[in-house]
Each structure stands twice: as structure tokens, then as C-alpha cells.
Amino acid sequence: MKIATWNVNSAKARLPNITEWLTAAAPDVVLFQEIKCETAAFPAAAFVELGYEVHAVGQKAYNGVAILSRQPVTDLLTRLPGDEEEDPQARYVEGTIGGVRIASLYLPNGNPPGDGDSDKYRYKLRWMERLRLHAKGLLEAGAPVVLGGDYNVIPAPEDVYDPVGWRNDALFRQETRLKFQEILALGYTEAFRSLHPGRHPAYTFWDYQAGAWPRNNGLRIDHFLLSPQAADRLMGCEIDKAPRGKEKASDHTPVILEINA
DNA sequence: ATGGTGGATCGTCCA
Numbered sequence: 001m002k003i004a005t006w007n008v009n010s011a012k013a014r015l016p017n018i019t020e021w022l023t024a025a026a027p028d029v030v031l032f033q034e035i036k037c038e039t040a041a042f043p044a045a046a047f048v049e050l051g052y053e054v055h056a057v058g059q060k061a062y063n064g065v066a067i068l069s070r071q072p073v074t075d076l077l078t079r080l081p082g083d084e085e086e087d088p089q090a091r092y093v094e095g096t097i098g099g100v101r102i103a104s105l106y107l108p109n110g111n112p113p114g115d116g117d118s119d120k121y122r123y124k125l126r127w128m129e130r131l132r133l134h135a136k137g138l139l140e141a142g143a144p145v146v147l148g149g150d151y152n153v154i155p156a157p158e159d160v161y162d163p164v165g166w167r168n169d170a171l172f173r174q175e176t177r178l179k180f181q182e183i184l185a186l187g188y189t190e191a192f193r194s195l196h197p198g199r200h201p202a203y204t205f206w207d208y209q210a211g212a213w214p215r216n217n218g219l220r221i222d223h224f225l226l227s228p229q230a231a232d233r234l235m236g237c238e239i240d241k242a243p244r245g246k247e248k249a250s251d252h253t254p255v256i257l258e259i260n261a
Numbered sequence: 262a263t264g265g266t267g268g269a270t271c272g273t274c275c276a
Contacts, residue, residue: 009267009276010267010269012266012268012269013267013268013269034268034276036269037269039267053273059270060269061268061270061272061274061275062269062274062275062276063275071268109275109276111275111276152276207265207266207276208263208265208266209266209267209276210264210265210266210269211265212266251266251267251276
């Protein structure tokens, strides 16, 4: 099973780029983030035409996630549990595909962090704790679990072009990395780094500004976390840089995971 | 210190 994750930075603005890539890469499951439209405005028909079942969770202007699948999706969850009343942001969708529990998540950015006490940064850390608790519960359910998406977390210094300059950024602060490590400590495996321990730089995001793409000033912030049963089936995990070099590109590029059927 | 870019939306917010 080939599963792709891609922060597309607007599904509508990116539609030609997305359909071109899906046709060539032919993933079985696709996890989108930042679709940036309401659920009803998501261009689902274009993906149905390519053979996918579509499950989008959107909101006006910001955020928004989706799962596309060639096989049927069951037991859909459209919010990350915890603080559901207070959190209207569309950042999480999860379903079961071929016996695998698969989520598309868009973790809050959290900038500016202030001294680690800004409202946005505290929301990020609370969201990460909600994710940790939910990820823990998923392990107890027994099915293999794949949590893919834009984590807005730089796991280690080799995952950012300038670790010193980024040390206080919400994506790289110590508290952010420790909270990410807490999720891994439950028993999850970060697929790309586990398969390619020495491969860096290996980025998934390059800012639109300051020539970040031509200078390769990137970040690795899009990840797949696998439960032990899913990690046992891990066959490959690769970053496809090509879409970032296209006209009208998203600032993120896709990551592709392969697990044994 | 600022601005540099891009999307949604139409004055700003977000990244």
C-alpha cells in the first residue's frame, strides 16, 4: 500500500499540480493538509475521476485536511478528540483502510512563540498532547496505525538548514521536540528517519521567500509515524522533491510511504 | 529593522 502525504497550500489553487502528480505517482491513499476551503468547496470530483473515494474536513480560508483512497474508508473520525468544543479548527481526519488505521493531520504552527507562552504556541503544545493521548489509545486498539501529515515539527538539527537561527522557532523549540519525542516514546516509529538515518539534508518544505528553494534552505516537517504493527510492514519512505520545483508549487512537497499490503 | 512570497479574501491573517 502506497500512502502519500502532502500539504498542498490550497487545494483549489494547486489542483492542476495535484492531479498531474497523482496521475504519475499513483498512490493508493493520499493525505492532504491545508486544503484552505470549506468541505463543500473541496474539488472532490477531480479526485473521484482519478478513482479515489474522498473524505475532506474543511473550514473557510484556513487549515483543512482530507483523505483520498482507492479502497473504501470506514469508521471515519473528523476531529482530534479532546477540547472539541473549544477547537473549531479543521486539522484532523482518520479512517480505516484495508485494516490500517490512517490519519491525515495538520499540527498547529505555533509561531510566534514568545517565550513559549504565546496563545498560538500554547495551542500547539495542547494539540500535541491531545495527539499523544489519542495515539496512545490507537495502540491499544490493535490495528496497524499510520499517522501522516504536516507536523510542523523539526525533529532534529539535521532537519533544518540553520539550526542555530531556528532554535527559538515554534517548529524547533526544545519543548516542541520533547513533546514529539513523547509520542515516539509510546512506541511509534518515524518512518523516513528510521529508514534513512544518515540522509540529510532531506527537506519537505521550502519557504516561498528569500530564495529558500534555489538555496535549499528547507525544513523536514512532514512525517509518517507508524505503530509497531505498521513499522513491521514498512517497505519504504521517500520525499519527492519534483513538485516543489513546478510553476505554482505548494511550499511543501509530498512524502510517500510504502507498507506491505 | 524591514521586507522578502503566496493564498484566501477583500483589510488583514496566516504561514
